[in-house]
Amino acid sequence: MSEIIESIKNLSIGFNSQKGKQISILRNVSTNIKKGETVGIVGESGSGKSTLALAMMGYIKQGLFPLKGECLFKSEDLLKMSSRQLEKIRGRKIAMIPQNAGQALTPNLKIGYQIDEALRLHTDLNKTERDKKISELLNKVRLPSPETMAFRYPHELSGGQQQRVAVAMALAGKPDLLLLDEPTTGLDVTTQAHVLELLRFIAKDTGTSMIYVSHDLGAIAQVSDRIVVMYAGEIVLEGPARKILKEPIHPYTYGLLKSIPKLSLAGLPASMPGSQPQPGSINEGCSFYDRCNLATDHCKKNSPDLEHIKELDTNVRCFNHKELINQNNNLQTSITKKSNNSEEIEVLKLKDVSISYAKQKFFDQLLNKISDQNPTVKDINIDIKKGETIALVGESGSGKSTILKSIAGLLKTKDGQIKFENDRILSSDLKMRNPNDLRAIQLIFQNPDESLNPNHTVEQILSQPLKLYFNLSGEELKKNIIDLLKKVRLGEFYMSRYPRQLSGGEKQRVAVARAFAAKPDIILCDEVTSALDVSVQAAVLNLLQQLKEDLGTTYVFVSHDLAVVRAISDRVAVLYQGRLCEIGPSQNVYKFPSHPYTEVLLGAVLEPDPDIKPKLVAEDIVEEKPPEKGCSFQGRCPRKIGDICNLEVPPWQIGENGNAIRCHINIDELASLQQ
């Protein structure tokens, strides 16, 4: 057995509530980190995983304090050290790679300086040696032109590059242990896959131990040797990665894995009811009791201890874990959607739509026209049928949200038409649309924290569309609100609540109810699940599907998450730099042949399965503007065939599966290349 470098013993961390009670957000956590090992700590928001990770560096956030236990790094307790002693360890022995490098790099200092700072503090190198080392480090994390990179400010880099700088900074002190706090959350899929690949390479290359904290089981599966699952401040399951992911014997982990949409499965993932208990609300019994389908009366009264299961080399905190052993086949199931009930009536047509963010010149403003030869979004032709769910996918900057805003009337189009019902042209100006058209198209936003007015109760939030569009009042209004709440599975008592009194999933349900209040024909969903935890995401997806089946609504669903799109959509449109690459029925888009960009995207998806590795076929360069001529994907295409890609816009080709691909490569050839 190899050497243990950090050992957490019975650690509890908490805060004092306003009533003077001690409330713990981390309870009795014990675990060991071995040399050269990568441990994944996974849990949903509020599970205490970040608090645990920071405590491993001897850092406790303001307002919190350790209640008991110790964090032994090489048998010295970090929690008892002076700040002087900690300065010697942080960055030199244990280094941190933060969640959001964009905000974790000091904005007024050049990145070369910030790396140099770490070198000065933790090595004895002189100035010239340090300069050389900086280039070396920047090179190691595969940043382009390391010499000039050092003289740039953090904001001049893309998200992926900032994250690489953070990695370089952490490596500067040659630490024994690297702590990664959600290091790829917020990055594009392809960038995320590349950063993970880099981290894996570094772990192997330097023999550093890593602690990888994430809510994303897909990312955890790719890097970890061992996985620790946290729930409500406790470790509920701990063991070798493969065992945890393939044979989860704790009902929470089991449910979590089932609620993740997977590329290989069409249909919706099963959702877990309820939400994580608030810190301090558990007095007795198992913390997962409320949501557990194996729970018995015994679980309500007694809290289980972490029990070691020898044959699986796993620790589990559950009385009834035996019932889950050998159930792993069930992990690969999903709820099948009702077959596509879309009718052959087109409800919305986008015809040659172009949208530009370019500032209007003065004279153009007078003439009310937009002159931009290279608009952000160009040549979008999509016909949307009544009752279908069409998804727009792509990475950030692909123009998917832009198109959504244009349909909603929030952004003016430069060219082209948006036609609604029987080819009636919708004005691109919101003020010119008639009230009925406004009612018919509703929008649900990504973040319910920002889209719900914090000073309104749920009743007020839901009554607004009802008053505006249907002039309801009094008893009738109230009855409608209760009906709406029932539709999104919220009880009547939610009416008097404020958004801050709701959990993330409940808030998004209210946002969904608000959209449905208008009895819309089309609902535009802008990344509606990406701010939610996995188990909650599954519930919201199921809700949206159910509502659609009941009411025949049409969804335009924007997402960067290909697995989510796979689960909910009937048809998929893939966008790159504001141009359509591929469009077709979703089961076909996920099959070959695909547009090279779709292929890249699909290859980068991380599945919660250690046996499925992402395929990295293209560089993750960020392009700021679409190319002026030729194919939009020419800059990154792994299958580029030559000048024709730079000069000519590729033609549409229809595959036998019915998906249309815009590429210069012959569609049959593409199919044989990809198989």
Next chain:
Amino acid sequence: MLLLILKRIGLGLITLFIVSLITFVGVEVLPGDACTTYLEREAYGAALDACIKRLGLDVPAYERYVDWASNVVRGDFGYSLSGEMPINEVLGPRVKNSLVLASVSILIGIPLAIVLGIITALWRDKLPDIMISTITIFSMTIPEFISATLLILIVAIWLGWLPGIVIIPSDATFYELLSNIILPVVAISMIMTAHMARMVRSSVIQVMASDYVQMAILKGVPYWKMVFRHVLPNALLPAINVVALTIAWLLGGVVVTEVVFNYPGLGRLVIESISNRDLPVVQALAIILASIYVGINLIADLMTLMLNPRLKSLQIRK
């Protein structure tokens, strides 16, 4: 970058032009003119005619505006009516006195405010913060005419250490001034420092809570190094504009303090010329005060632009 500076200067000039128009029109639409207000009861017959002729009030308003404005551009504000001398001679010593008062207050007050703000932020909710914050809130809420009067009562009358009011000719030398302005400076600094210290405090606290400060701690950067390298440059940036406004306010004349201490600065000149109905001086003061505000804010904007790498490269890219 250069284009941006020119653009800002252009905007400043337009602001000044509008201010000059408004003051000119304002004076014009007031009942009576410079002569009637100045001559008061003698404003009839030959004396009035002579005055109108002397001041050139017999030509149409727009011609007078053009005439006046072109003189102002050349630095000539015309004649003061009450003092019977060129306005430049009236203004000169007043501007100098205000400058002295303002610069001494700035030199003491701003560094003090920044230091106090940083101390209160770093020792947040601890004894130094509680003590300093209580004092700053007090000195912020007590109106300056009360604090100034109390200062005179305690320091000048009871203790007899310093003169209670400034009794110097308006053209006194810098050194003569210095001993006389201690009390006014204290009175001004109390309010100014308190306001700015609160500002700096909240700004530092905000930056201390940022991800990059947490990152610096986790990187092993020693505390004070972190404060000076990672916190202060980012926390003091937003303070620049507040400092600029304070400086403009100080230069523009701290009317109440000047009146209480009988200090011959611009602020008191404003009061005097208004009560004397010396309209040409009022016009001149309006333009000068507006220029001070425009100028200082321009400098502050440019400084923010230079010091904030984010804005700088944004501008260059455009």
